[in-house]
Amino acid sequence: MPKSAEVREILHWVVAGRDGDHAFPAGVVERGWQPRLVTEADQVLGLLAGASPRCQVGLIDLRDCDRLGERGFGHILPALACGGVGWVAGISSGQLRMDRIRRLVLDHCHDYVVLPCHDDLLAMVLGHAYGMAGLGDCGGVGQPVAPRPEGMIGDSPAMQALYRRLQRAAMTDAPVFISGETGTGKELAASAIHRHSSRHAGPLVVINCGAIPESLVQSELFGFERGAFTGANQRKLGRIELAHGGTLFLDEIGDLPLESQASLLRFLEQGTLQRLGGHDDIPTDARIICATHVDLVAAVAAGRFREDLYHRLRVIELDMPPLRERGADIALLAGWALVRHGREGGGRTRGFSRDALRALHDHAWPGNVRELVNRVRQAVVMAEGPRISARDLRLDSRAYEPTTLSEARSEGERMAIERALLRNGHHLQAAARDLAISRVTLYRLMIRHGLRGSRLDAAGTG
Structure with a gap:
């Protein structure tokens, strides 16, 4: 086959440095690919940013990835998340049975090949990934497709924009403020930021500020010393201290009492805390992510939330899109919920009727994803036929008849x-x-x- 008139680059990333296996197949080079070998994960981002012409295809050799461990996978993910690059995974036979490998390939790669493989097959797979990456770039117009963080579902433009912001937020240690209606998945977003950050090996500590009695919030957040109050028979570490080296997610931050707001602001500014009944300043390294469904601007105006804390928490702001604005994601989420809870109905349910799909798309979803999942789960148990109807979902099918x-x-x-x-x-x-x-x-x-x-x-x- 003659060489391509267009010089293309392929990034052959051998993450485990396999001895004697670095030479790229000659048959693929003859087809116009210009390989670049990178053996260290931290070199990949620099190469993707500085290559001229820019790399648009990457082959990542995962055959020895068992040596990487969780931290090694954390170094890989930022490069795989780069837009405009079509990644192809090179794996060994049977590796896709490993959950971690299967999830990485599904979330971040256009295709995979079992190595070693014939030059013609590899060239074909690389060409397909190259074409898909070009579609993502759109000639410099629009945004490339962002990979889904693990646990998050949806490919709508609203979610693609969110994924890109999540990627950027994960690259820093700055506080993140997540706003959005109830049931939009704020805790999932916080978990994704932590998982893809440099703190992923540390703990993710979650606390719902609205679920703790006001009298206990201070001790839950900052801990206490023995004898600090009646019943304090031993020292207890607070949630912030337990999150040292990791991330603290404060859900429903709008319900935090004013006294605790002052203590949290002090921690954010100084990086130290004091346990109740204690006098020592304890250095603590914990990143803060918070979320709320209430209007904190109104809460600040009403004097229920400190303005200085509000601005300190809003260094990076993410807004979770409501389900009604996510289009085709609704059917995608409904299908996921059906698969997840299908066994609860004895496996009888096989899908959704046409009136159910119309009802799903036309419903306002005040409870967002949480409401959708709960409706599908209930319908799986109560449905009498093999397909879930609008009635099974407790949605009025008469309102969703097609109208020309x-x-x-x-x-x-x-x-x-x-x-x-x-x-x-x-x-x-x-x-x-x-x-x-x-x-x-x-x-x-x-x-x-x-x-x-x-x-x-x-x-x-x-």
Whole structure:
């Protein structure tokens, strides 16, 4: 096969440094690929940013990845998350049975090959990944497709924008403020930031500020010394101290009492805390991520939340999109919920009926993803047939009948005639005058819409 007129680059990333296996297949080089070998994970981002022409395809050799461990995987993920690069995984036979490898390939790679493989097969797979990466770039217009963080579902434009912001947030230690309606997945977002950050080996400590009695919040966050109060028989470490080296996620931060707000602000500014009953300043390295569904701007104006703390927490702000704005993600999430909870119904349910899908897309979803999952789970148990209906989801199927533009116009015309007749005591001449049509036209329209002989016409023709 002749060389391609276009010089293309392939990044052959051998993460485990396999001896004697660094030479790229000659048959693939002959097809116009210009390989670059990188053996250290921390070199990848620099190469992707500085290569000219820029690398658009990457082959990552995962055959010896068992040596990496969790920290090694954490170094790989930022490079795999780079937009505009079509990653191909090189694996050994049977490796996809490993959950970690399977998830990495599904989330971050366009394709995979079992190495060693024939040059023709490798060239074909690389070419496909190259084309897909080009689609993501769109010639420099628009945004490349961002990989889904583990546990998050959806490919809508709103979620793609969120994924890109999550990636950027994970690259820093700055406080993150996550806002959004109830049930949009704020804790999932916090978990994704922690998992893809340099702190992923440390703990992720979660506390719901609205679920703790106000009198206990201070001791839960900052801990206490023995004898600090009646019943304090031994020292207890607080949640912030337990998150040392990792991340503390404060859910429903808007419910935090003012006293605890002052102590949290002090920790953020100084990096130290004092346990209740103690006098020592204890250095603690914990990143803060917080979330709320309430309007903190209004809470600040009302004096329920400290303005200085509000601005200190909002260094990076993420807004979780409501489900009603996520389009096709609704069906995707419903399918995921069906697979996850299908066994609870004895495995009888096979999918959704057409009226159920229409109802799912037209519902306002005030409870967002949490409401959707709960409705599907309930329907799985209660459905009588193999397919979940709108009724099984407790959604009104009558409101979701397909309507053409012609049908909508006809219904609007009928309603206008009915209202005009009612306003004018069913006198046709007066109703026709209101509608700016002739009496003959009104009579013809009444016949078309089946209104002659009804109670609307019972009072006479006028």
